[in-house]
Amino acid sequence: LNSCDLTEKSCDIVASALQSSNSPLRDLDLSYNNLGDSGVELLCAGLMSPNCRLQRLDISYNNLGDSGVELLCAGLRSPNCKLQRLGLNSCKLTEKSCNIVASALQSSDSPLRDLDLSYNNLGDSGVELLCAGLMSPNCKLQ
Structure with missing residues (x-):
């Protein structure tokens, strides 16, 4: 669903x-859209569901900013999140996002193994x- x-x-x-x-969704590409903070917040509700099987999410080229990443990282800390x-x-994203992401990486519940933060102002x-x-x-990135 990109662009x-x-x-x-x-x-x-x-x-x-x-x-x-019964959702079979494992891979979702939402890059190049206009999701915004409220859209990311809604996606997080899905990620935190015990039924969610999503393992890969690409939301690159969306104007998320630090506040959007904060919402997303709350989802990553959920024990139900399976996102790798x-x-x-x-x-x-800026330096503030790095602090938020680092905190999520330190969470024992985060299953994240691969993270692309390229082309941001870190x-x-x-x-x-x-x-x-x-x-x-606790960090599982490889």
């Missing part, structure tokens, strides 16, 4: 599908924060 001009309303529908007990690969390429201090998360014994 489909999806918005918050679409995220509500996708979140409902993720929460369905997450694409956040070119999402207007800066040196942001990368230092990420490294702290990577050094956690």
Whole structure:
């Protein structure tokens, strides 16, 4: 579903599908859309559902910013989240996002194994924060 001009309303529908007990969805590409914070919040409701089987989510090239990543990381900390690969390429993330992501990586509940943060404005201090998360014994990134 990349480049489909999806918005918050679409995220509500996708979140409902993720929460369905018979959803076969394992891989979802929502890159190049207009999801926004409210859309990400709705997606997180789907990710936190015990029925969600999603393992890969690409939301690159959406204007999420730090607040959107904060919402997303709340979903990653859920014991029900099965997400192993997450694409956040070119999402207007900053150093603040790095602190939030590092915290999620340190969570024992986060199953994340692959994370793409390329083409964001993380800066040196942001990368230092990420490294702290990577050094956690709970971090599963490979």
